[in-house]
Amino acid sequence: MAEVAVLGAGRMGAAMCHRLVAAGHRVRLWNRTPARALAVLGDVGSADLVVADTPAEAVRGADVVLCMLADGDATTAVLLDAPLVAALAPDAVVCDLGTSGVVAARALATAYAAHGRRFVDSPVSGSVATVAAGQLLVMASGAPRDVEDVTGVLSAFAARVVRVGDAGLGQSMKLAVNLVVHDLNSALSECLTLAGRAGIDPATAYDVLENSAVGAPFVRYKRAAFLEEGGPVAMSLDLVAKDFGLIAALADEQGTPVPVSDAARAVVGEAVAAGHGDRDMAYLRTFLASRPPSVP
Numbered sequence: 001m002a003e004v005a006v007l008g009a010g011r012m013g014a015a016m017c018h019r020l021v022a023a024g025h026r027v028r029l030w031n032r033t034p035a036r037a038l039a040v041l042g043d044v045g046s047a048d049l050v051v052a053d054t055p056a057e058a059v060r061g062a063d064v065v066l067c068m069l070a071d072g073d074a075t076t077a078v079l080l081d082a083p084l085v086a087a088l089a090p091d092a093v094v095c096d097l098g099t100s101g102v103v104a105a106r107a108l109a110t111a112y113a114a115h116g117r118r119f120v121d122s123p124v125s126g127s128v129a130t131v132a133a134g135q136l137l138v139m140a141s142g143a144p145r146d147v148e149d150v151t152g153v154l155s156a157f158a159a160r161v162v163r164v165g166d167a168g169l170g171q172s173m174k175l176a177v178n179l180v181v182h183d184l185n186s187a188l189s190e191c192l193t194l195a196g197r198a199g200i201d202p203a204t205a206y207d208v209l210e211n212s213a214v215g216a217p218f219v220r221y222k223r224a225a226f227l228e229e230g231g232p233v234a235m236s237l238d239l240v241a242k243d244f245g246l247i248a249a250l251a252d253e254q255g256t257p258v259p260v261s262d263a264a265r266a267v268v269g270e271a272v273a274a275g276h277g278d279r280d281m282a283y284l285r286t287f288l289a290s291r292p293p294s295v296p
Contacts, residue, residue, distance in 0.1 A: 001025050002153050005058040007078055008068035008098075009037045011234070012124075015131035016066065016097075016157050021048045023156035030058035032074075056083040064153045065094040071242055072104030079108055085115055093118045093150045097138070099178065099239075101246040102171045102253075109142070109167035118146045121167040123174035124158070127221060127234050135159045139177075141170035175250055178243045179261050182281070184218055185240070186264035189285035192226060196289060202227055225282035237284065238277035241268050 001024040006013055009031035020027050021044055030052045031037035037051045052058035055078050059065050065088070069075045075096055078084065088094070094117065096108060105121040112119035120142035130136050136158040140147045147163045154161050164173045188209070195205040206227060209219055224231055244265035251258045271277075271287045 002063040003061055004028070004153055005030070005052075005062040005065040006068070007031075007055055007058060007065065008070075009033075009040045010068065010070070011128050012097075012131060013066075013068040014040045014043070015128045016068065017049055018044055019131060019134060019157040020153070021046045024048075025153065025156065028052045028058045028062065030055050054083070055081060056087040059084055059092065059094075060087040061089060062092055063089070064150050065092060066097055066153075067095065068097045069100075070098070070239070072100035072246075075100045076104050076107060080111055085112075085117065088117055090116075091118070093120055093146050095120045095122045095140075095150055095154070097122055097124050099123050099174055099243055099246065100171060102168050102175070102250055105141075105168045105171040118143070118149075119167060120146050120150055121170040122147075122150070122154070122161075123170050125174065125177050129221060131157045138162065139164050139170045139173040141165050141173075142167045171246075172250060175243070175247045179247050179258065181218055182240050182243060182247075182268070183260050183264050184216065185222075185281050185284060186267060188219065188222070188226065189282070189288050192285050193288045197293070222282055225280050226285055229283070229286065231280070233278070233280040235281050236278055237268055237271050237281055240281050241265070241272050241277070244268060 004020055004025045004027050006017055006027055006029045009029055017027055017029055017040055027049045029037050029040060029049060041049055041051050067075055067079055069078060075098055079094060109119050120140055122138050122140040124136050124138050126136040134157055138154050138158045138161040140161050140163050151161045164170055192202055192205055196202055206223055209215060247261055271284055276283055276287060
């Protein structure tokens with residue numbers, strides 16, 4: 001079993017702590033807001049999980065460091081902090097599991113290589129429920145040996161760890177996946193608004209969607225979020241907007257047109273500007289339905 005540091009006690013980080021401890025690993029958790037880390041400690045209720053006061057304290061002596069923060073700025077600020085880098089064991093492998101963006105992944109890989117430290121860019125696809133079921137997908141990029149060495153720990157909550165290439169390509173793959181997810185979220189919102197205005201019951205419309213050619217896993221596990229307002233926020237519209245910005249930046253760098261995503265990004269931006277950024281991504285359906293019908 002491994003010594004694991006987890007940086008970030010948000011919904012995903014907390015769920016990962018549960019799985020890591022259940023798999024027999026010893027976990028040190030750090031969060032910028034200590035109260036959140038202490039809440040996770042109480043939920044897990046095991047001596048194999050302890051809370052650290054600083055990131056450096058969390059990673060000291062760890063075999064694997066798992067970072068799950070909100071964005072690239074937060075991730076690079078924590079992972080490039082000099083005391084943290086100095087506290088890393090020589091053979092420790094640092095994994096960034098968040099959607100930090102290609103620029104952040106490249107910067108981290110370059111800095112860690114300069115310090116003789118090991119880094120795996122390893123964003124994930126899935127939800128809190130996917131983590132709890134041990135079915136997460138990890139898109140790992142980095143040296144083959146580094147990816148191999150962290151796969152055992154990642155397997156505590158991931159069904160598959162796929163190496164997609166060198167550091168930075170994991171983020172590129174994640175953004176390509178999220179392009180489909182966020183475009184699909186927008187399409188579902190439009191679809192349910194269109195069907196609802198035609199007089200079709202939303203639950204009936206969703207039954208059809210789930211059993212049609214578009215019944216992807218995302219459609220199935222987001223059912224409650226689309227049909228029942230007030231549920232837990234799995235991914236906020238603020239984070240969707242952040243992802244769309246990263247997708248647009250990568251597309252611009254490549255010269256790749258993404259017109260469907262550009263349109264979806266604009267609608268999400270309107271919802272965020274209207275004060276709904278803290279709502280779940282499925283709230284986009286309610287936002288669209290609240291708009292007055294356009295005049296033919």
